[in-house]
Amino acid sequence: MPKNGAAHLASLQDDRCVFIDGKRVENVTTDPAFRGAVASACALYDYQAAPENIETMTFASPKTGARVNKSWMMPTSHAELVARRVSIERWSAQTCGMLGRSPDHVASTFVGFRMGLDVFGANDPKRAAALADYFDYIRDNDMFLSYVIVNPQADKAKSASGQPDKNLVASIVDEDAEGVTIRGAKMLATSGILANEIMVSGFQALQQGDEDYAFTVAMPLATRGLKLLSRRSYEGAATSTFDYPLSARFDENDAVVVFDDVKVPWERVFVYRDLKMAQAQWHQTRAHVMQNYQSMIRLTQKLHFLLGLARKIADLNNIITYPQVREQLGLIAAKVANMDALVIAMEAKGEQFGQYFVPDRSLLCTAQVVAQTTYPEIVEAIRLLSGGGMIMVPSSHLDFAADETADIIARTQRSPVAGSHDRVKLMKLAWDAVGSEFGSRHLQYEMFYSGAQFVTRGNSFRFFDWDNAKTRVDDFMASYDLDVENKLNVAAE
Ligand SMILES: Cc1cc2nc3c(=O)[nH]c(=O)nc-3n(C[C@H](O)[C@H](O)[C@H](O)COP(=O)(O)OP(=O)(O)OC[C@H]3O[C@@H](n4cnc5c(N)ncnc54)[C@H](O)[C@@H]3O)c2cc1C
Known part of the structure; x- marks a missing residue:
């Protein structure tokens, strides 16, 4: 076993x-x-x-x-x-x-x-x-x-x-x-x-x-x-x-x-x-690639969870019909799907490293750079969608146990799609994900665990195929020159 x-x-x-x-x-x-x-x-x-x-x-x-x-x-x-x-x-x-x-x-x-x-x-x-x-x-x-x-x-x-x-x-x-x-x-x-x-x-x-x-x-x-x-x-x-x-x-x-x-x-x-x-x-080994590939896979799971929170908050407050809210959710859904796509792409474009098959290094570095800005954007979107909802929750579970406070909770925690208990439960979860000391540490983690931005962007620069990009410009520039231009002018006359 x-x-x-x-x-x-x-x-x-x-x-x-x-x-x-x-x-x-x-x-x-x-x-x-x-x-x-x-x-x-x-x-x-x-x-x-x-x-x-x-x-x-x-x-x-x-x-x-x-x-x-x-x-x-x-x-x-x-x-x-x-x-x-x-x-x-x-x-x-x-x-x-x-x-x-x-x-x-x-x-x-x-x-x-x-x-x-x-x-x-x-x-x-x-x-x-x-x-x-x-x-x-x-x-x-x-x-x-x-x-x-x-x-x-x-x-x-x-x-x-x-x-x-x-x-x-x-x-x-x-x-x-x-x-x-x-x-x-x-x-x-x-x-x-x-x-x-x-x-x-x-x-x-x-x-x-x-x-x-x-x-x-x-x-x-x-x-x-x-x-x-x-x-x-x-x-x-x-x-x-x-x-x-x-x-x-x-x-x-x-x-x-x-x-x-x-x-x-x-x-x-x-x-x-x-x-x-x-x-x-x-x-020169593939340690950096394999460890951060694991991180990117893990991040996709976290982002889908956060996306679920964002959507449930929109449903809870019945703001989902507003075009601006749909646009906001559409934007963060695209950013999350982009991380999924990067993981699949780094596998599809993977390379043979000796006898082993490993993810593409340049795309891994791309994903790291994108992740460091995507995560704060998703956190911000959840905060924007929630407004004060994550804050207007009762102090603790003990407020449900006392009759007077339980009654206030029942009267004030309202939603067209959920009871007061479920509303508080969701908002407390959202706060723990993005606002509590734990949530705040996660923001710092996702922004720094793989190095400060100058490090991840430096790796993206280092492993990008610049020769390919530069060759395209060189090839195009080789297709014309002063004499070609003159010939065209002559032909036009
Ligand atoms: C929650 C969390 C968990 C972590 N877990 C681990 C772990 O398990 N194992 C581990 O080994 N490490 C871990 N780390 C450490 C992490 O790897 C480092 O935080 C990260 O590499 C950045 O290094 P630093 O914190 O020294 O920041 P710095 O390198 O000091 O960067 C901070 C800022 O200083 C500026 N700066 C610094 N140097 C330069 C420069 N040369 N050029 C331009 N600007 C610069 C930039 O503005 C940068 O954003 C963790 C960090 C966090 C936040």
């Missing part, structure tokens, strides 16, 4: 070091700050293990034959790529696309690394062998990984080694026959609290002198010296599931990660003090 929720729940009951509100968390699976998100992660594994889903959600490990999640699959054809995408869609739909870093995200990163094993091997065969073994290990144990690949913000005009505190950014500070020692911090691990292992690496550009910061390693969350400092828990602040239905279940958490002299064995070191590989691992 594939990994199920109970197995994942048990795996999180280790001595990982998580801090929140000044205290160390004893057990993330029961703590009110995290238990809802943990349950949602476990529900994903239960979904894949349900007999009716096993075929769609899992495949047989090429090494052990055991069924593991399909995100570990390395597709060799368009059909396999699409089958893998369907499993990602199904998982994302379980959480309305709200778990940005569900287990299939970093699994997809490692699939991309593994597809480019030759790139690692040409550089350092030992590190490549470690990567190949680790990939088998995490796939065959169907592990949930998080990653930290961005440095804490500080002086952005200086590189990692140029920061006044040399130990701010995680770096290799020592090594011996067993492995390396990491000291310093990384910006944020989303879902780290829900995961089994964490990959530590760097996506940002490095310079000569930054060699100690140029590494990729992985380790269990419960490694000694590894500490997570959680941001505020929106789940912990949620007064009830009725009032905060998304915060209560899908607050995947983000945490600053600190490495207090963490020892990492050589078997888990994949890039070692190597400026060239620190960049090549993303773009």
Whole structure:
């Protein structure tokens, strides 16, 4: 049987070091700050293990034959790529696309690394062998990984080694026959609290002198010296599931990660003090493509959910007959369909990468750029359609329990298509999606998780086929010149 929720729940009951509100968390699976998100992660594994889903959600490990999640699959054809995408869609739909870093995200990163094993091997065969073994290990144990690949913000005009505190950014500070020692911090691990292992690496550009910061390693969350400092828990602040239905279940958490002299064995070191590989691992393999392809598939599921909210709000207030409202909904529907189309297009225009079939890189970069503006536009549309409706809701579910306030709710929460209970329920859900602290964090997430706009637009510039575009202009300009013009003039005379 594939990994199920109970197995994942048990795996999180280790001595990982998580801090929140000044205290160390004893057990993330029961703590009110995290238990809802943990349950949602476990529900994903239960979904894949349900007999009716096993075929769609899992495949047989090429090494052990055991069924593991399909995100570990390395597709060799368009059909396999699409089958893998369907499993990602199904998982994302379980959480309305709200778990940005569900287990299939970093699994997809490692699939991309593994597809480019030759790139690692040409550089350092030992590190490549470690990567190949680790990939088998995490796939065959169907592990949930998080990653930290961005440095804490500080002086952005200086590189990692140029920061006044040399130990701010995680770096290799020592090594011996067993492995390396990491000291310093990384910006944020989303879902780290829900995961089994964490990959530590760097996506940002490095310079000569930054060699100690140029590494990729992985380790269990419960490694000694590894500490997570959680941001505020929106789940912990949620007064009830009725009032905060998304915060209560899908607050995947983000945490600053600190490495207090963490020892990492050589078997888990994949890039070692190597400026060239620190960049090549993303773009010469297909890691960047595969991880962000997963993100785009996940985003389509979230956008369809938000589109449903927008439409239901319009129906609720009976504004759906107004041409301006239909136009607004038509516009956002087109933007959502555009994201669907980009996913299908990057598969249809996919390329052979060695023996593997992968999505088209330029279209993936296009989708990332478009997504960063589409998401805020959809959020704004929901706010515009709702007006004050998301705010004129009662303070909490408790107002339904007291006769006097229940009566006020019944008299004031009106709609031609829904009762007062259903009206409040929908508006509270919409607020949690786009307005609450949880909803607001999602806006920030979708705008930044794949890099600031200058990064995603830079990648779009880098991978676009400019030769093709320029050749069209050159070919056309070659079809006429001064003498041709003269001839035409002569002919006209
Ligand atoms: C909710 C959330 C979850 C996240 N989860 C993860 C995670 O799980 N793992 C992980 O590794 N990272 C994670 N991140 C970090 C994310 O990858 C970074 O936020 C992102 O790469 C942008 O980097 P930054 O935050 O340092 O912003 P910056 O790079 O500092 O950009 C902020 C702004 O500064 C300006 N700016 C900065 N540099 C330049 C420049 N060179 N040229 C022009 N303008 C510039 C731009 O206006 C830019 O929008 C997460 C972030 C968020 C918000």
